[in-house]
Amino acid sequence: MYEVELKLRADHDRVRERLEALAAERVQSLTQADTYYDAPHRDFAATDEAVRVREETRDGDRVTRITYKGPKIEAESKTREELETTVGDGETVRELFESLGFEPVATVRKDREYFTVSGLTVTLDTVEDVGEFVEVETDVETADGVEPAREAAVELLVDLGLDLDNQLRTSYLELLLADDTPEDTQE
Amino acid sequence: MYEVELKLRADHDRVRERLEALAAERVQSLTQADTYYDAPHRDFAATDEAVRVREETRDGDRVTRITYKGPKIEAESKTREELETTVGDGETVRELFESLGFEPVATVRKDREYFTVSGLTVTLDTVEDVGEFVEVETDVETADGVEPAREAAVELLVDLGLDLDNQLRTSYLELLLADDTPEDTQE
Numbered sequence: 125m126y127e128v129e130l131k132l133r134a135d136h137d138r139v140r141e142r143l144e145a146l147a148a149e150r151v152q153s154l155t156q157a158d159t160y161y162d163a164p165h166r167d168f169a170a171t172d173e174a175v176r177v178r179e180e181t182r183d184g185d186r187v188t189r190i191t192y193k194g195p196k197i198e199a200e201s202k203t204r205e206e207l208e209t210t211v212g213d214g215e216t217v218r219e220l221f222e223s224l225g226f227e228p229v230a231t232v233r234k235d236r237e238y239f240t241v242s243g244l245t246v247t248l249d250t251v252e253d254v255g256e257f258v259e260v261e262t263d264v265e266t267a268d269g270v271e272p273a274r275e276a277a278v279e280l281l282v283d284l285g286l287d288l289d290n291q292l293r294t295s296y297l298e299l300l301l302a303d304d305t306p307e308d309t310q311e
Numbered sequence: 312m313y314e315v316e317l318k319l320r321a322d323h324d325r326v327r328e329r330l331e332a333l334a335a336e337r338v339q340s341l342t343q344a345d346t347y348y349d350a351p352h353r354d355f356a357a358t359d360e361a362v363r364v365r366e367e368t369r370d371g372d373r374v375t376r377i378t379y380k381g382p383k384i385e386a387e388s389k390t391r392e393e394l395e396t397t398v399g400d401g402e403t404v405r406e407l408f409e410s411l412g413f414e415p416v417a418t419v420r421k422d423r424e425y426f427t428v429s430g431l432t433v434t435l436d437t438v439e440d441v442g443e444f445v446e447v448e449t450d451v452e453t454a455d456g457v458e459p460a461r462e463a464a465v466e467l468l469v470d471l472g473l474d475l476d477n478q479l480r481t482s483y484l485e486l487l488l489a490d491d492t493p494e495d496t497q498e
Contacts, residue, residue: 165352165412175411190398192407207407211377212397220379220394224362225352 126197127206128273129261130281132290136248136256142284148241154182158232159218160297164225172196172204174297175226179214188214197267232296244280254299258286313384314393315460316448317468319477323435323443329471335428341369345419346405347484351412359383359391361484362413366401375401384454419483431467441486445473 161175168174172195180187187210194205211217222228233252238245247259260277264270281288294302348362355361359382367374374397381392398404409415420439425432434446447464451457468475481489 163411173410190404190407192410194410207403207410209403209407210399216394216396217377220377220396223360223379223381223394224350 125206126264126267126270127204127261128264128270128277129259130274130277130288131257131259131292132281132286133255133292134258134286134290136250136258139246139248139258139284139286143239143241143246146241146283148239148246151238151240151245152182153235153237154180155233155235156180158234158297160229160232161221161226162229164227174295175221177211177214177218177221188212188217190217230297230300232300234296242276242280242283244277246280246284249296251296251300254296257292257296258284260284312393313451313454313457314391314448315451315457315464316446317461317464317475318444318446318479319468319473320442320479321445321473321477323437323445326433326435326445326471326473330426330428330433333428333470335426335433338425338427338432339369340422340424341367342420342422343367345421345484347416347419348408348413349416351414361482362408364398364401364405364408375399375404377404417484417487419487421483429463429467429470431464433467433471436483438483438487440490441483444479444483445471447471 157179159177161177162168163173163175166173174191174193176191176193178189178191180189189208189210191206191208194207196204218228232254235250237248239247243262245259245261247261249257249259251257260280262273262277264273278288344366346364348364349355350360350362353360361378361380363378363380365376365378367376376395376397378393378395381394383391405415419441422437424435426434430449432446432448434448436444436446438444447467449460449464451460465475
């Protein structure tokens with residue numbers, strides 16, 4: 125399974141108006157707290173991998189998932205392989221990874237609001253301490269499906285009044301960590 | 312949580328007779344397929360740790376759990392810290408660990424039959440390609456509880472007609488791997 129995803133920093137009020145005009149369907153909203161880990165034996169920043177424990181709360185129910193993200197395989201979008209499964213207890217799986225020498229780097233907290241339009245998913249993300257973002261996303265089964273899916277995503281971005289040139293390839297984690305720079309080291 | 316566990320190789324027919332005489336309660340039976348992993352950054356044989364993915368089938372239902380076992384903290388019994396939680400999909404969590412560089416060492420398959428007697432758990436294990444074993448086991452909350460629990464377990468072993476001198480500290484995994492030695496290297 126490959127995830128095709130385009131992301132931009134964008135004011136939500138304007139995008140909501142365009143979603144309404146396009147008759148987008150509001151699917152659901154939820155909150156996520158994602159803890160990312162450093163590996164003891166690999167530099168994930170260099171290998172472009174990630175290990176994440178995600179606690180997701182929707183309508184009062186909490187589900188925890190563990191995810192491995194492989195290196196990006198397609199330069200234009202953020203396409204990469206993902207392995208994800210639920211776990212029964214988030215605290216135990218965090219302790220398990222820490223016992224193995226994986227260290228928590230940071231926790232990204234966000235509210236997400238999902239819409240469906242033209243067969244694609246549009247997400248309005250409000251990321252704590254980082255800002256407002258829009259994602260256009262779809263999953264495809266094979267590598268061959270990646271390019272057509274990306275073209276459809278770009279077309280929808282234009283329909284939403286957004287500019288592809290503003291595309292952001294930086295993860296929320298990287299944006300949060302950049303924000304965490306102590307003030308006295310910022311020029 | 313600490314697990315106090317004594318284990319012996321023993322013929323099940325004789326132990327069943329003693330369990331009946333002691334009015335032990337037969338609790339349940341199940342099968343387990345345990346895949347153990349080597350770490351890419353630590354020699355688990357040297358650090359005395361283990362990572363295991365266990366698929367357990369009981370009355371047709373399958374549950375997968377992931378477990379980290381820390382080094383043994385008490386020499387006489389096999390007491391060690393355990394971190395365990397369920398996972399939604401066993402195949403995904405196996406792929407996740409393999410993507411991180413953890414390598415499967417072997418899979419231990421066994422049928423287990425559980426009894427309760429004198430507040431302790433007695434397990435009759437039939438391990439594929441390895442043989443028949445009896446375990447006496449209990450969990451205690453604190454390190455202080457370990458020694459009294461061990462003494463109670465030894466007393467029950469004697470009542471079952473077993474000899475503590477035959478206690479086995481070798482894991483099923485080690486026994487299986489020893490069995491796997493190619494014949495031409497055995498003297």
